[in-house]
Amino acid sequence: MAEIIEMPKLSDTMTTGTLVNWLKQEGDSVSAGDMICEVETDKATMEVECFEDGVILKHYAKEGESVAIGQPICAVGEKGEEAPAVEAGGGASSDDSGKSAKESESKAEPAKEPESSKEPKEAPKSEETKGEKEDKQPKAEDAQKEEAKDASDDEDAKADAGDDKDVKVSPLARKLAKEKGLVLSMIKGTGPGGRIVRDDVLKAEKEGTAKPQPKQAPAAAAAGPAAPFIEEKTIPVTNMRSSIARALVGSKTQAPHFYLQIEVDGKPITDLRAALNHKLSNLPAEQGGVKFTVNDLILKAAAEAVRRVPAINREWKGDKIVQHGGVQLAFGVAIDDGLLTPVIRDAHAKSLRQIAFEAKDLIGKARNKKLKPNEMSGSTLTVTNLGMFGISDFYGIINPPNAAILSVGATVKTPIVDENDNITIGYRMKVGLSGDHRVIDGAVGAQYLQALKDILETPSVMLV
């Protein structure tokens, strides 16, 4: 009895997953615990585990395909067994459409009528022989045949990847056009159904039409607009990108943001970091060797400051406000095609060393898209740092359901008026805070920033 494996719910916010990669192919044997495929959720790429022993009978989803939670992705059964048929768009198939919704929902027992499962395979076959039979019929049926032929040709053309993919063109003409550097979309097809054939390419070459855009640019430059600097392209929206868009639009439109900024003397933590790294970075790990980043120190300080102003650590629940007892500290990690916010658990109770170690681990996982949903959820406060890009001040958008986000800028050398009214050289770092006014008020934000400044400027207090 074949079992249908469905798209699992891999994170709280996930509704669909993109099947990135099949780790087990059709016909491969699997045992419980094996990873069968990789799925990209709205946040991460995760491996899906198999809970059955058997053979992968059939993949219902192709690589790159987006599948809703609960829809079948593959069938596992005994070798030689027929894979259960599923309806297009997912769902276990049922040849009896009169069956109750309840029944069709219990997908663990997919309809397995051999006849209905064979149907998809046999239908094209009989159509083909029919087509060939028709080939011999006189004119009357030709129009019908022509239509069928054109329809299938269309599909062929669409299936072709690459440039000009919507152009109907024979493989030979495509190859010739490529060799001669001609643009297919500018060639008129004279083959059946408007297909571009060899003669059309040769004609276009002879007449000098269908030259590629860049070659025409100099002539057109005088009159028309210049050729684009970089080729325009369309970028598909990944699950992650659409999840970021959804979350942040929600945050910015629903949480009334207010903004505060404080200037911190960056010298003490810069010095502390230099001193620590000087002593520790060359030691082996077992002897306590570690290398800290400025960000590690800021994370530690941000968690520490919550001790002094616990009201910053709140969450808006609509009819109530929850003040969390511990700091679940998220921090922004920019990756190639998005932004992730992994969470350091119980940051208030962790040493600088632990925080540094965990942050490094999470950054590595984030960049490899290996973060698990539980490593990205449940934050109570978020820190984002653009100092490494030379940004001195900015305000982040609050990461729901947090009440605040800290935006840390670069430490900049700047003239300072000291207590004796002398102008000296100082190191200043600006820390911004975006707060959700539903939950906290300006004064709470200000107190928190003050506490943070105090800790950053006397970093030895982080040792306690």
Place this chain on the structure above:
Amino acid sequence: MAVITYRQAIKDALAEEIMRDENVFVMGEEVAQYNGAYKVTEGLWARFGDKRLVDAPISEAGFIGLGIGSAMMGLRPVIEMMFFSFVYVAWDQAVNNASSLRYMSGGKINVPLVIRGPANGGTNVGATHSHTPENLVANFPGLKVVCPATPADAKGLMKAAIRDNDPVFVMESTVLYGMEGEVPDDEDFIVPLGKADVKREGKDLTIVAHGRSVLMALEAAKELSEKHKIEVEVVDLRSIRPLDEETIIKSVKKTGRALLVEENKPYCGIGAQISHLIQRRCFDYLDAPVHRISAVDAPAFYSPPVEKVQLPEAPIIIREALDMLNVKR
């Protein structure tokens, strides 16, 4: 070079090989005293006697089995099927024993056997006499299958088949027996097995055909050239197995279009095999999908006008070629 009939060309090949090699003999129903149902062996019994022309009772399983046994012992039998459709009666001998003996004996036993006779439709002899079994036979590894379309090929392929050390099926086309053509006189003229022949050169479209369909393709090619200025290249397979893949591929790469014509039924026909070959090896050289013309997928019709519609005739080939080139007819 003499101009002789297809029937005479086969007879000459048999006579020359009987004279050349004392192990060659011809056996079948009415091949000796009656001079052959289709008169292919006419006069040979009078010339060579009982030992070389052997009349067999109506017992295909028996005399094909006898042929295999004598071939195993070193003789070179040529077995005539009165109609090729009768080979099914001896299917176990023909495709089970003959095909596998060399393999199963580890190469120690050869079966230098020829099974020949009239095949194909077109003579209004009904469903049970009009079979075109070359695709069926070609399905068995160990068997060779040839289908001559001209008198010269008929003689050359027959001589090559008799001299070959494996079982070879020579499928003659009943309707071609009276066709005349030039045939080399040379006693050692052979057409090697496994070599196709370009019967007409062209640049716009390749027609791949064998047997009687070659003549239909040539007729169609002539009209396409005269009326539409379309130059069709006609590749005559001659051998169904082994198949001359390189000649087919060379031609399709040259013209960019392939139309496959066969008298086989479409299902699992030879065209399906060649279509696969072309898409596999010539995909980037195709200017149109591969098209196929085969017999209508039904038992052979008895009625002459209806049978004519069932088989690939020149007008059907012309129509399909014009479609492929998108020329209005």
